Each structure stands twice: as structure tokens, then as C-alpha cells.
Amino acid sequence: MIRTEELVLNVGPQHPSTxxxxxxxxxxxxxxxxxxxxxxxxxxxxxxxxxxxxxYTQIIPYTDRMDYLSAMIxxxxxxxxxETLMGLEIPERAExxxxxxxxxxxxxxxLVWFGTYLLDLGALTPFLYAFREREKILQLFAEISGARLxxxxxxxxxxxxxxxxxxxxxxxxRFVDEFQRALEEFHTFVTGNEIVQARLxxxxxxxxxTAVAYGLTGVNxxxxxVPYDVRKAKPYSIYDRFDFEVPVRTEGDLWARYxxxxxxxxxxxxxxxxxxxxxxxxxxxxxxxxxxIRPPAGEVYVSVEMPRGEQGVYVYSEGKPHPYRLHFRRASxxxxxxxxxxxxxxxxxxxxxxxxxxxxxLGEVDA
Amino acid sequence: MADExxxxxxxxxxxxxxxxxxxxxxQVNPSMYGAPLLYVQTERxxxxxxxxxxxxxxxxxFLNDLHGIDFPDRMEVFxxxxxxxxxxFVALKVRVDRENPHVPTITGIYPAADxxxxxxxxxxxxxxxxxxxxxxxxxxDDWVGHPLRKDYVPxxxxx
Amino acid sequence: xxxxxxxxxxxxxxLGYAPFAIYVHRKLLGWMQGRVxxxxxxxxxxxxxxxxxxxxxxxxxIIPANADTALFRIAPIIAFAxxxxxxxxxxxxxxxxxxxxxxxxxxxxxxxxxxxxxxIAGGYASNNKWSxxxxxxxxxxxxxxxxxxxxxxxxxxxxxxxxxxxxxxEAQSRSVWFVIPxxxxxxxxxxxxxxxxxxxxxxxxxxxxxxxxxxQTEYSGVRFAFFMLAEYVYLLAMGGLIATLYFGGWLxxxxxxxxxxxxVWFLLKALIFAFLPFWLQATFPRARVDQLMTFAWKWxxxxxxxxxxxxxxxxxxx
Numbered sequence: 001m002i003r004t005e006e007l008v009l010n011v012g013p014q015h016p017s018t019x020x021x022x023x024x025x026x027x028x029x030x031x032x033x034x035x036x037x038x039x040x041x042x043x044x045x046x047x048x049x050x051x052x053x054x055x056y057t058q059i060i061p062y063t064d065r066m067d068y069l070s071a072m073i074x075x076x077x078x079x080x081x082x083e084t085l086m087g088l089e090i091p092e093r094a095e096x097x098x099x100x101x102x103x104x105x106x107x108x109x110x111l112v113w114f115g116t117y118l119l120d121l122g123a124l125t126p127f128l129y130a131f132r133e134r135e136k137i138l139q140l141f142a143e144i145s146g147a148r149l150x151x152x153x154x155x156x157x158x159x160x161x162x163x164x165x166x167x168x169x170x171x172x173x174r175f176v177d178e179f180q181r182a183l184e185e186f187h188t189f190v191t192g193n194e195i196v197q198a199r200l201x202x203x204x205x206x207x208x209x210t211a212v213a214y215g216l217t218g219v220n221x222x223x224x225x226v227p228y229d230v231r232k233a234k235p236y237s238i239y240d241r242f243d244f245e246v247p248v249r250t251e252g253d254l255w256a257r258y259x260x261x262x263x264x265x266x267x268x269x270x271x272x273x274x275x276x277x278x279x280x281x282x283x284x285x286x287x288x289x290x291x292x293i294r295p296p297a298g299e300v301y302v303s304v305e306m307p308r309g310e311q312g313v314y315v316y317s318e319g320k321p322h323p324y325r326l327h328f329r330r331a332s333x334x335x336x337x338x339x340x341x342x343x344x345x346x347x348x349x350x351x352x353x354x355x356x357x358x359x360x361x362l363g364e365v366d367a
Numbered sequence: 368m369a370d371e372x373x374x375x376x377x378x379x380x381x382x383x384x385x386x387x388x389x390x391x392x393x394q395v396n397p398s399m400y401g402a403p404l405l406y407v408q409t410e411r412x413x414x415x416x417x418x419x420x421x422x423x424x425x426x427x428x429f430l431n432d433l434h435g436i437d438f439p440d441r442m443e444v445f446x447x448x449x450x451x452x453x454x455x456f457v458a459l460k461v462r463v464d465r466e467n468p469h470v471p472t473i474t475g476i477y478p479a480a481d482x483x484x485x486x487x488x489x490x491x492x493x494x495x496x497x498x499x500x501x502x503x504x505x506x507x508d509d510w511v512g513h514p515l516r517k518d519y520v521p522x523x524x525x526x
Numbered sequence: 527x528x529x530x531x532x533x534x535x536x537x538x539x540x541l542g543y544a545p546f547a548i549y550v551h552r553k554l555l556g557w558m559q560g561r562v563x564x565x566x567x568x569x570x571x572x573x574x575x576x577x578x579x580x581x582x583x584x585x586x587x588i589i590p591a592n593a594d595t596a597l598f599r600i601a602p603i604i605a606f607a608x609x610x611x612x613x614x615x616x617x618x619x620x621x622x623x624x625x626x627x628x629x630x631x632x633x634x635x636x637x638x639x640x641x642x643x644x645x646i647a648g649g650y651a652s653n654n655k656w657s658x659x660x661x662x663x664x665x666x667x668x669x670x671x672x673x674x675x676x677x678x679x680x681x682x683x684x685x686x687x688x689x690x691x692x693x694x695x696e697a698q699s700r701s702v703w704f705v706i707p708x709x710x711x712x713x714x715x716x717x718x719x720x721x722x723x724x725x726x727x728x729x730x731x732x733x734x735x736x737x738x739x740x741x742q743t744e745y746s747g748v749r750f751a752f753f754m755l756a757e758y759v760y761l762l763a764m765g766g767l768i769a770t771l772y773f774g775g776w777l778x779x780x781x782x783x784x785x786x787x788x789x790v791w792f793l794l795k796a797l798i799f800a801f802l803p804f805w806l807q808a809t810f811p812r813a814r815v816d817q818l819m820t821f822a823w824k825w826x827x828x829x830x831x832x833x834x835x836x837x838x839x840x841x842x843x844x
Contacts, residue, residue, distance in 0.1 A: 122812025
């Protein structure tokens with residue numbers, strides 16, 4: 001009779017594959033996980049509390065630091081809420097600039113996911129190839145906003161900076177054309193790889209009912225066959241002017257989520273391509289607004305589609321320069337809840353793969 | 368207009384199922400995609416949520432958001448429900464006593480509420496009765512006070 | 527006198543190889559990943575490994591509390607020493623074999639498996655759960671892949687009729703290189719060898735993204751360097767073995783090229799196979815632990831058996 005004992009393994013907060021300061025307490029029997037308990041809050045900065053003493057413009061930099069991989073869309077989520085409350089009309093040129101930078105940011109964010117996910121699976125090279133492409137986007141962002149990661153580019157009523165010179169739009173167009181080749185390269189090198197497929201197919205599977213019950217959004221939900229994308233379900237900005245698809249798969253496993261994120265990069269590329277074509281040659285980039293923004297009293301709850309799912313912003317305004325209450329529904333925070341359920345019965349290698357496929361950003365989980 | 372009709376139908380259905388007093392107030396909020404915003408009797412929130420989820424014509428199966436708000440005289444919990452099948456939304460609110468904040472949990476109906484209720488407990492001290500694991504989530508376990516309450520004073524142990 | 531000279535040559539050869547291999551490894555990976563690789567220390571970064579070695583030597587030696595101190599100290603040496611010993615039986619050139627043993631191949635396999643004990647001991651002694659899991663994986667992996675490795679090599683032994691590596695090389699000079707009749711055996715041997723060396727896609731024992739650094743997690747400074755050194759030296763040893771068994775060792779590809787000394791041919795072939803894993807590392811993700819086991823027991827071992835039977839039948843009838 002062999003006596004075996006369960007081992008409590010402390011994964012994180014410092015671990016190469018937790019993508020930040022995330023801690024997971026797993027009980028393992030051999031290499032099989034019996035129980036997993038996520039522990040979060042290591043990066044909690046109290047954004048919602050801080051925001052109550054700040055003007056709306058001052059809150060924008062805090063949205064950069066939630067999902068720091070897609071700060072442009074994070075910026076937009078806040079200004080979108082305030083603009084909805086104020087009923088503002090946004091200048092055409094600003095809307096196009098917003099869509100261009102948001103979709104480029106979605107590509108950049110998915111590229112980080114792609115690189116780090118393959119790193120989780122043990123492949124080193126895709127990471128560098130992905131970052132090579134992301135670097136080009138960051139360069140474009142640095143030119144238009146002056147920052148590579150925390151842009152604070154959006155303002156209530158428009159955007160902060162106009163395109164730096166006439167060549168910028170052309171450089172964006174060149175990038176999206178070249179990026180198609182890079183995507184093909186990724187598919188050749190990674191998607192077709194036998195080991196990648198063996199690692200991903202059939203692992204970390206959940207069905208549609210579970211996904212909906214756990215409130216999953218983004219790719220995590222779309223991998224189970226629910227075609228829910230905020231850009232289509234609750235249209236915002238000028239997304240109705242572009243022709244793009246919401247990729248959906250029904251397998252619900254890691255492989256489906258991998259393919260969907262790859263496909264989303266292609267769709268974002270299409271949107272940027274169209275936006276660049278339609279980009280107005282002149283016009284304002286800011287609506288006429290007083291220096292100090294005082295939205296009317298009332299409450300608003302609106303959502304945007306972040307690379308990781310639906311980000312909801314709730315603002316309760318008393319008509320003062322500061323929000324009375326500001327709440328962010330962070331996609332990563334809610335998506336992460338399903339993790340303990342998925343991990344039971346998996347081994348450590350799959351644990352890393354499943355966590356990576358949920359695709360969390362700890363700045364967003366902990367806010 | 369359609370939003371108004373949807374709200375009227377919804378309120379009537381709820382009142383029929385749970386009695387007149389279940390919905391305290393109702394209004395359409397255009398800043399929430401025209402979702403009806405209903406103030407629901409606090410003790411009935413779990414029943415209402417279950418009804419909204421299971422009723423075939425509503426199928427509000429997706430809990431989009433759950434959070435608290437603190438006011439000088441009361442606290443509120445905000446729920447935003449959504450239907451993937453029908454594509455409509457409903458916002459619910461319950462009023463909570465500041466001194467003795469208790470709300471029935473909806474984790475049994477929406478597993479997604481688990482962490483969001485814990486977060487609300489963490490920030491506001493609202494106790495969700497029946498929650499399987501109501502502990503602090505973002506703040507350390509030994510934190511004193513609930514910081515998103517407006518009268519929160521940081522606890523200083525002194526050096 | 528001759529023995530001492532041989533030992534000195536041998537030590538210089540192998541020790542000189544390790545920094546060179548690390549440099550080539552980093553440069554190759556750099557090029558494959560669109561980077562430059564080391565280029566700061568010395569011309570073309572050639573002194574990078576020297577600089578790294580000096581740094582590693584200065585590092586404080588950290589032994590975790592509650593570790594099995596004696597075992598923790600000795601484990602890197604157990605892992606490292608066999609890597610040097612196996613070179614004794616490898617024929618570098620017609621007259622350059624340090625120990626021309628009759629059972630050379632057996633000696634190689636037997637000594638090489640001692641390293642596994644060093645890895646397991648290191649992982650066990652660290653008193654770290656990641657190390658322990660890494661060590662357990664190492665034990666399972668090494669045992670599983672040694673079987674197809676030896677079974678595949680047996681095909682060569684059958685053809686040559688000897689376990690002596692010199693005899694095996696000479697047998698190839700009379701016929702073709704054994705890679706041609708033993709192509710299946712060669713593929714199995716190569717895969718098993720990569721698994722034995724813990725290289726991608728079978729680098730499960732140190733799987734960074736899963737086990738932090740596996741059995742090496744708690745090692746630092748010189749002791750860590752010992753594990754590293756063992757790994758790189760084994761690459762050359764395995765490259766040498768593959769060259770000897772399947773590619774005619776020191777033999778030139780064509781008799782007309784015989785004016786080039788045998789040691790050049792041998793090193794050329796050995797280095798190709800020593801550096802092949804770097805290419806694989808840049809290309810592949812990591813297999814999962816259960817897939818690794820399934821692959822060994824359900825595919826490699828039966829195939830190696832088939833190869834052995836086919837070889838025996840061919841030997842008997844032809």
C-alpha cells in the first residue's frame with residue numbers, strides 16, 4: 001500500500017506564468033490539481049475610491065493603469081460614460097482617431113497575449129516575433145500621444161492630440177498592410193504546430209451555459225458559441241460604419257480561444273484599414289466644452305468591448321466636477337472567477353495553459 | 368417608447384408574481400441603453416433575480432454588473448442584468464440600511480455574483496446573506512473599515 | 527606521461543567547448559528570434575560567457591533553510607561528473623580514444639544515467655516543492671526515454687557486432703553509414719536523446735513557465751553553473767555519440783576527402799547534433815508531461831522494438 005499525500009503548492013504572486021501578481025493556492029495530488037483557490041488584491045490601488053476626489057479628466061490616467069495593455073480602450077470606456085451622461089456630440093475626426101487607436105490597441109494587446117501565451121506553453125520565439133509587431137504599434141502611439149503604454153489620449157469630448165503630421169495616417173495604413181503578412185507568419189509557425197494543437201485541443205473546456213452563468217465576456221464567452229460583442233450588441237462610437245465580423249466558435253476549449261484571438265486581430269486590422277480610408281481630411285478633434293466638466297446629475301452604465309471582454313463603467317453624478325460614485329466592471333476580474341472550476345483534475349502544465357487562455361491583466365483584476 | 372412598454376410589462380409581471388410591493392419604483396434610464404431601472408424590495412431580490420433569469424420571455428441570464436453605492440441615509444446595490452437570447456437589459460437596485468446592511472445573495476442564481484458580492488462587501492460592508500464565502504477579496508483580510516463608504520476614516524494604528 | 531597529456535588535452539577540449547557552446551547557443555537563438563544576441567563583451571560578444579562565469583563565481587552561495595545540506599552540495603557534482611566521464615569512450619579520431627573499452631556504448635549509457643541521480647538529489651535536497659516536482663518529472667522522463675534510446679542503439683550494435691565504439695565506426699567504413707540502414711533507429715534515437723538531454727520540446731524538468739526552474743530553482747552561483755555546464759557538455763557528448771553510431775564518427779563522407787584529419791570530421795558531425803537542440807528550442811513549444819510519457823511508451827518503445835526485430839531479421843538473412 002503506497003501512502004500518498006496531497007501537496008499544497010503556492011503558485012505566485014511571483015511565478016513566471018501568473019502574468020503579474022496573481023496568487024493561486026493549489027492542492028495537488030501528484031501533478032493533478034484537487035483544489036485551486038485564487039487570491040487577488042496584490043495590485044489593488046483603490047481606483048474607485050480615488051476617483052471620488054478627482055475631476056473626470058484627472059481620472060483618465062487611472063483608466064490607463066487598469067488594463068494597461070489596452071489603455072486606449074480603457075480611456076474610452078470612461079469618456080464614453082461621461083459623454084453618454086452629457087449627451088455630447090463628438091467631432092467626426094475625433095471619432096475616427098478613437099477607432100483607429102482603439103483597434104490598433106486591440107491588436108497590440110492580443111499580440112502580448114499571443115507572445116506570453118506561447119511562452120506559457122514553452123515556446124520562446126513567438127514572443128519576440130509578437131513584440132516586434134507590437135513595437136511598431138507602440139511607435140505609432142508614441143507619435144500621436146507621446147506615450148507607449150499609458151496614453152491618456154482620450155478626453156471627454158474628443159481626443160487630446162491631432163495626428164502629428166500628414167504622414168501618420170499613411171504609416172498606420174502601411175502597418176496594417178504589413179501586419180497581414182505577420183499574421184500569416186504566426187499561423188504558419190505556431191497555429192500549424194502539432195505540439196501546440198496537442199496542448200490546446202480539448203483542454204479547459206466549458207459549455208455555453210457555464211460561460212453565461214459565470215458572466216464571461218469577450219473571447220472566453222464567444223468560444224462557446226455566443227456571438228456577444230459589445231461593439232455589435234450595444235453599438236458605440238462609429239463602429240456601425242465599418243464592415244467587420246465577430247468571430248465565434250463552439251468548441252469552448254483552449255484551441256477555440258486561441259483561434260478567436262488570432263481572428264480578432266485580423267478583424268481589428270480590417271476596421272483600421274477602413275477607418276484610415278474614410279479618415280476625414282480636416283475638422284475639430286474636440287467638442288466645445290467648459291474647462292471644468294460637470295455632467296448633469298444622474299447615473300449611467302455603459303460598456304465597451306475591451307480585448308479581454310466587456311468593460312462596464314457606472315457613474316453616479318450629482319452635477320459636480322467629481323463623480324459621486326464610479327465603478328468599473330472589469331472583464332478580467334469577472335472572467336477569472338471560473339478558474340477554480342476549470343482547474344480541478346488538470347495537471348500543472350494545463351493549469352498554466354488555462355490561466356493564460358482566460359487572459360487576465362492584474363491591473364484590471366485588482367483595480 | 369419601446370423601452371417604456373418593456374418596463375410596464377416587466378413591472379406588471381413582477382407584481383403579479385410577487386405582489387404589489389415587490390417593485391418600489393420604476394423608471395427608464397436612457398443612459399443605460401434604455402434599460403428599466405427598478406427599485407426592488409430588498410428581501411425579495413433573490414426571488415426576483417431567479418424569476419427574471421428563468422422566465423422564458425425574459426431570460427436575463429447574464430449578470431453584467433453588481434456593485435454598491437453609499438448615500439448619507441442608505442446604501443444601494445446595483446444589478447445590471449442582460450439577456451444573450453433576447454438582447455435586452457434590466458437594471459435593478461435595492462436599498463440597504465447603513466447600520467445593518469443585509470441583502471440576500473444571488474450567487475446561487477448567478478455564479479458570476481460571487482466575487483462581485485465579495486468586492487461589494489469589501490468596499491461597503493454590505494453583508495450578502497447566504498453567500499458561501501463572504502470574505503474580503505481586494506483588501507487584506509485584516510483591513511479595518513470599508514473604504515468606499517463616504518464616512519470612512521483610514522484606520523491608523525500609529526507607529 | 528602520455529596519460530597525463532591525454533587528460534590535459536581532453537579537459538581543455540571539453541572545458542573550452544562549454545563557453546563556446548553557450549555563446550553559439552545564445553547567438554543562434556538571437557538570430558532565429560530576430561535579435562542580435564550577446565555583442566557587448568569582447569569582439570562580437572565572444573567574451574560574454576567568460577564574463578558570465580566570473581559573475582557566477584562571485585555569487586553568494588545560498589543554501590535554503592531546512593535543505594538537506596550535504597546532498598544539496600553534492601548533487602551538482604553527481605550531475606556534472608558523468609558528463610565528463612562519458613567522453614572517455616568516445617572515439618574522436620582513429621587513434622584518439624581515451625579509453626577504448628570493449629563495452630563502450632554500454633559504459634556511456636550506464637554512466638550517463640548517473641546524472642539523473644544528481645538531478646533527483648538536487649531537486650529533493652532543495653526542500654522546495656517546484657524542485658521536487660521537477661525532480662520527479664526528471665526521474666520519470668529519464669527512465670522512460672532511456673529504454674527507446676538503448677533499444678534504438680541496439681540496432682547499430684547488431685549491425686556492427688560490437689559494443690566498442692571504435693569497432694562501430696570501423697564497421698561503417700566497410701559498408702555505408704549506419705544512418706541509412708538504421709534510419710528508423712536514428713529517428714528514435716534522436717528523439718530519445720533530446721528527451722534525455724531535457725531540451726525543448728521535452729524540457730519538462732525545468733519548464734520555466736510551469737515549474738519556475740524545476741530542480742534548479744534553489745541553486746545559485748557555482749552550483750547552478752555546474753548544472754548548466756553538465757547540460758552543455760552532455761550536448762556535445764550526445765552529439766558525439768550520434769555521430770559515432772550513425773554518421774561514421776571520424777570517417778570522411780567520401781574516401782577522397784580523407785586528407786582532412788578525422789578529428790575535424792568527427793567534431794563537425796558532433797557539433798551539428800550538439801547544436802540541433804538549439805534550433806528545436808527556438809521552434810517548438812513544450813509537450814505536456816502526460817503526452818511525453820504516452821509518446822515514449824506507446825510510440826517510441828514499440829517502434830524501437832520493431833526496428834530491432836527488423837534489423838535482426840535483415841542480419842540473419844542477408
